[in-house]
Amino acid sequence: MSVRGLRVIEIINKIADDIEKNKMYLTELDAAIGDGDHGLNMSKGFLAVKEKLKDDDGNNIGDILKKTGMALVSNVGGASGPLYGTAFMKAAMVVNGKKEIEIEDFKQVLEAALEGIKIRGKAKLNEKTIIDALEPAVEALKNALDNGSNAEEALKKAVNAAETGVEHTKDIIATKGRASYLGERSIGHQDPGAASCLLILKTIYNEISC
């Protein structure tokens, strides 16, 4: 595939737009098992990201992702700010200095992001968090690439895996984040963070595949 810096910025802007469109949806998911602000938080964060990337020349993708992460950390607050922020900042490290990235780079980006979220959130799979979308996606992407899929196919599989992961969050009890206070009552509801993660992956797939 090979994606250049300015295109990365475009994709991030597209993510911001999709988050904006799904603001109320994400917020409603959070209202059911959290404090009803996940969409608001994410929208606020990505608005700041857009602003921060406005004048970026696209010459260093690491820089783009770092700015994204820092804008999220500095503007979101709540749980999702440090989590997504750390994800982008960790991802930035693996592509630092690069002008363009391949699907192999993206695989590492996603791995680093997952690693960052796990460390920051002290969480693992099946705790009803972002990880339940992201980890299956990373696994699927890796498998697909190992099995010779091309970028588009591999991304499609990642999105599908994330989708299944999000569905699965309905069946499990939250043990991290605000939803964990609900105990059994969290069952039956989708995790908002997993949902926003799926949204981001979908946007990336759509942008790459079209």
Added chain:
Amino acid sequence: MSVRGLRVIEIINKIADDIEKNKMYLTELDAAIGDGDHGLNMSKGFLAVKEKLKDDDGNNIGDILKKTGMALVSNVGGASGPLYGTAFMKAAMVVNGKKEIEIEDFKQVLEAALEGIKIRGKAKLNEKTIIDALEPAVEALKNALDNGSNAEEALKKAVNAAETGVEHTKDIIATKGRASYLGERSIGHQDPGAASCLLILKTIYNEISC
């Protein structure tokens, strides 16, 4: 007519019952232009009156009225407590020591009650208060007696006059009591105190005339 002490107690008990029956009605009148408690206040007061008169031997009507007034003062609070309380205590003075009273005595009782309310409340006719029921009643009673009516007829006229007075309170602005804070907005509403006064007079008439 000639009414003896024990009968006075009976009548006061009947007043208490009628107040109880009209508790919500009086309260609603007060809700419209006051603080919505006139019925509750009066009911509480007359419940205490009943209790206080339970063992009275009826030998001194002045004593009966004084006990009534003191029970009202000590149990009602608000505006109506001191007003009706003073009315009964003033009335008590004019029949002190009497075992039975005639319509002439009752006229003086009513005059004294009116006087008491006016002094205690620093109020006069047309201020949208108890006085707007009581003063016309006193005047009508006096006129009727002067013109040779018998007790029943005179009381009937007093009740009618009070009724007209209560109706009239709808047309005027309150300048005393809580309703006065409403200014123009008090127009169109009956004064609750005038209404309770009419109720008392009606009960007395009904008891005397049957």
Added chain:
Amino acid sequence: MKKLINNPENVVEEMLDGLTLAYPEYLRKLDGFHVLVRKSSPISGKVALVSGGGSGHEPAHGGYVGKGMLDGAVAGDVFTSPTPDPIYEAVKAVDGGAGVLLIVKNYTGDVMNFEMAKDMAEMEGINIDYVIVNDDVAVENSTFTAGRRGIAGTVFVHKIAGAKAELGANLMEVKETAQKVIENVRSMGMALTSCIVPAAGKPNFTLEENEMEIGMGIHGEPGTHKENIQTANEVAEQLVNKILEDMCLNKGVEVAVMINGLASTPLMELYIVNKRVNEILTEKGIKIYRTFVGEFMTSLEMAGCSVSILKLDDELKDLLDESADTPAFKV
């Protein structure tokens, strides 16, 4: 009616018990009466201050019993003036020989019941006097009416007259100081929601989702008029302007400000109102010496607020700064 109560008939009794149990170092309750007095009452040689009125305005008045404020507080039923008897009992319990000042809010019922209690105390030979607080500018002042109501400005009277008494002034002096506060304090309130008297079980007036009530009383009485709801800034302007129409405040004059929550309105909103109130006064060159934001004179669970402005001179400033130590008001 969603309330944390047990029985509408016992709310006053239980509330006074709960308050006394919470603050036994400040208060005691008179046996058989809805009266709270300072734990150390009577204080020999000090003029004693007694206030009270209907319940439902907590922390008024029991929360203001303590050093530098009230000596006794008499609680009537919800929104109903107490009867003369408990007022009289309060007076007897707190009189330390230097006399008693009654601080009465200007409601027909309160005035008459406190007057009757005063008569009773005088017959007992107690040196007693009273002042009537009428700070609410929503009600037009006129000699032909019952006059203005007493609302949150009353707390300034408690504070300042309380300090004066604590400093050893005699009854006449304490009364004069109280009177000075009354002459210099004005308040104006608004409500976003009504409230429910426990015994009544339903609200006295209702407000639509887009309505607010201007100039309502603190007893669930409807106000002077309804309006569409406005922003906090517009509300602040409306309340302050109504007060300033009535009060001559020249440039450079110093004032104390009270932003009083009626109960359901959170502190966040009161702070926002205060911001605008502060700006308006500052723009006019009025100096804000001290501000109090909180719930001082509530109206059951009503949402809304009142603004009070007290014009200060050196004496009032000093007395305002004197220490006060009560459950609900500390300086």
Added chain:
Amino acid sequence: MKKLINNPENVVEEMLDGLTLAYPEYLRKLDGFHVLVRKSSPISGKVALVSGGGSGHEPAHGGYVGKGMLDGAVAGDVFTSPTPDPIYEAVKAVDGGAGVLLIVKNYTGDVMNFEMAKDMAEMEGINIDYVIVNDDVAVENSTFTAGRRGIAGTVFVHKIAGAKAELGANLMEVKETAQKVIENVRSMGMALTSCIVPAAGKPNFTLEENEMEIGMGIHGEPGTHKENIQTANEVAEQLVNKILEDMCLNKGVEVAVMINGLASTPLMELYIVNKRVNEILTEKGIKIYRTFVGEFMTSLEMAGCSVSILKLDDELKDLLDESADTPAFKV
């Protein structure tokens, strides 16, 4: 949504301005940040305390900035943890060389953002540490979950660790004292109504006229379960029993009690709840050393209350009695 606000986006900024304008003798606001610090910050040689979290809990935390409590308070958006930047700014502004203790309520967001700020401060060479308050017994404690939330009991941490710092203890000692409070304080809450985040415009959960929510958080999170509404006594019993299940309180032990209103519940009702709480504890031979009834950690305009119980020893008693002078909490 009936609120006295101007614009949902500006509520935090305007509230902090209004609070600072009301209490300039206590507070100043850091330019460009939603941070309030003591007027005299930094205080050389004193360990500084910084707390904060989402807004909507007023007077927490800005109202607790002052002598004997906090040095800095960081306000996030409504119900949203602040980001690391303002926390870091607060730390820099209050550090007087003796180090800074962060008092963090146990919410994933708060913990992560405060941790990131701590990392930033450490990189600047500031001596910094933190404690995590988790007093809410509604949430089962477990190493597998995010653990218990921090709610009203946090105010005891501010008060007592604040007193310790004021007395000149070093960072480790202040932290140990804070930790001791955390280990000995438990809280449990209930709601009669929900609340509306201004930016959201509608409530997060709803309650029918006959329902109450048990164990809800202070961020509009739904609680552990709904029940039919009960009397104040039954509510008090349920809350206290849940706390006592979790806390070993032998006969004769001394405690401090906090009856905290969530905002719309009037003081009258809180006093009534306190009466029963006091009775239950007294029946069990538990001695109540001190009680605080009021609004300490609110949840926008929610109706309801929480009960907190703090087990005391001599050190905690002394520190609780030390003077505190802040806009919203004075001892």
